[in-house]
Amino acid sequence: MVNQQFATAVHVLTALAFNRKQLMSSDILARSVNTNPVVIRRLLSLLAKAELVTTTRGKAGGVQLSKDPNQINLKDVYLAVSPLDPIAPRDKSPHKECAVSCSMHAIMTTVSTGTQKATLKYLESQKLSDLIKKIPKS
Amino acid sequence: MVNQQFATAVHVLTALAFNRKQLMSSDILARSVNTNPVVIRRLLSLLAKAELVTTTRGKAGGVQLSKDPNQINLKDVYLAVSPLDPIAPRDKSPHKECAVSCSMHAIMTTVSTGTQKATLKYLESQKLSDLIKKIPKS
Numbered sequence: 255m256v257n258q259q260f261a262t263a264v265h266v267l268t269a270l271a272f273n274r275k276q277l278m279s280s281d282i283l284a285r286s287v288n289t290n291p292v293v294i295r296r297l298l299s300l301l302a303k304a305e306l307v308t309t310t311r312g313k314a315g316g317v318q319l320s321k322d323p324n325q326i327n328l329k330d331v332y333l334a335v336s337p338l339d340p341i342a343p344r345d346k347s348p349h350k351e352c353a354v355s356c357s358m359h360a361i362m363t364t365v366s367t368g369t370q371k372a373t374l375k376y377l378e379s380q381k382l383s384d385l386i387k388k389i390p391k392s
Numbered sequence: 393m394v395n396q397q398f399a400t401a402v403h404v405l406t407a408l409a410f411n412r413k414q415l416m417s418s419d420i421l422a423r424s425v426n427t428n429p430v431v432i433r434r435l436l437s438l439l440a441k442a443e444l445v446t447t448t449r450g451k452a453g454g455v456q457l458s459k460d461p462n463q464i465n466l467k468d469v470y471l472a473v474s475p476l477d478p479i480a481p482r483d484k485s486p487h488k489e490c491a492v493s494c495s496m497h498a499i500m501t502t503v504s505t506g507t508q509k510a511t512l513k514y515l516e517s518q519k520l521s522d523l524i525k526k527i528p529k530s
Contacts, residue, residue, distance in 0.1 A: 261500050268499065269492040286493045288484040328503065346426040354407040355424045357527040361406065362399050364526075365466065368514050376510035380503060388502075389495040 259335045262287055263297055264385070267306065267331060271323035271382040272389055277316030297335070304334035323382035329374050397473045400425055401435055402523070405444065405469060409461035409520040410527055415454025435473070442472035461520035467512050 265287050270278060280298060284291040298317055301307045308320045319326065348355040403425050408416060418436060422429040436455055439445045446458045457464065486493040 261496075264500065264503065265492070265496050268496065269490075272492050286487050286490045288487055288493070349424050349426055352407075352424045353527050353529075354403070354410050355426070358399075358403050358406065361523055361526055362402065365402065365515075365518060368518070369511050372510040372514035373507050376506050377503075380506070385499050388499055389491050391491075 259297065260332055262289065263301060263331050263335050264328065266294065266297060267319070267326065267382055268385050270307065270317065270319045272386045274319065277310060277318050279316045301334055304330065306330060306334055323386060326382045328377035328380040332374065332377050397435065398470055400427065401439060401469050401473045402466065404432065404435060405457065405464065405520055406523050408445065408455065408457045410524045412457065412461070415448060415456050417454045439472055442468065444468060444472055461524060464520045466515035466518040470512065470515050
């Protein structure tokens with residue numbers, strides 16, 4: 255669910271980066287993503303909050319990137335749509351007489367934080383400007 | 393779901409590493425994890441397949457690590473329980489007339505592979521022998 259949202263956000267922002275010179279409507283973006291415009295509008299509001307896109311209202315309105323594609327990396331996108339940790343500590347209560355059980359939440363929090371850090375470091379290295387290089391120009 | 397399985401697997405293997413000198417039953421492990429023994433047995437069969445644990449059958453039987461805790465890292469564990477990519481490419485069909493849409497699967501596969509690699513590299517650095525250092529000895 256959340257992963258799909260990240261993938262959809264990357265798709266939308268890549269489309270905006272590729273079509274830099276024009277405002278795009280949520281309907282056109284929805285057609286590119288193959289989803290409902292409502293999903294796109296909900297997502298755009300998260301991306302606007304994170305200052306990644308700017309929306310112009312009105313008949314000739316639409317959405318565009320707020321910054322140059324080389325100033326937006328996938329860490330920004332990931333944090334904008336706020337997914338949960340991919341590896342979350344288990345939320346069950348520990349068996350109080352078991353030292354291992356009582357330590358597991360702290361151990362898994364460390365693992366989760368480390369995984370998150372490694373993921374974000376990689377995502378930070380991926381800019382929208384790199385992504386659009388992979389799209390053939392017609 | 394799968395993340396929970398990874399966390400449960402780490403819990404079980406940490407318990408086995410901490411109690412290195414004794415065989416443990418799936419019932420005792422289930423109590424430590426606070427789950428059903430059936431869940432533990434299903435998991436142990438995956439961990440045995442990956443040669444991380446060895447099971448001795450019979451009344452005095454139980455399970456133990458197959459290797460020293462410093463020879464098992466969390467990448468081994470992650471791969472043993474085979475989670476899906478945390479960031480999977482979207483599985484919707486592309487809008488064929490849109491160059492961005494047609495390129496997104498390849499782009500997201502690259503992102504997904506990169507994320508997976510970064511995660512596994514971190515997990516590989518975390519050994520069971522490091523984890524058990526965080527558990528207070530009674």
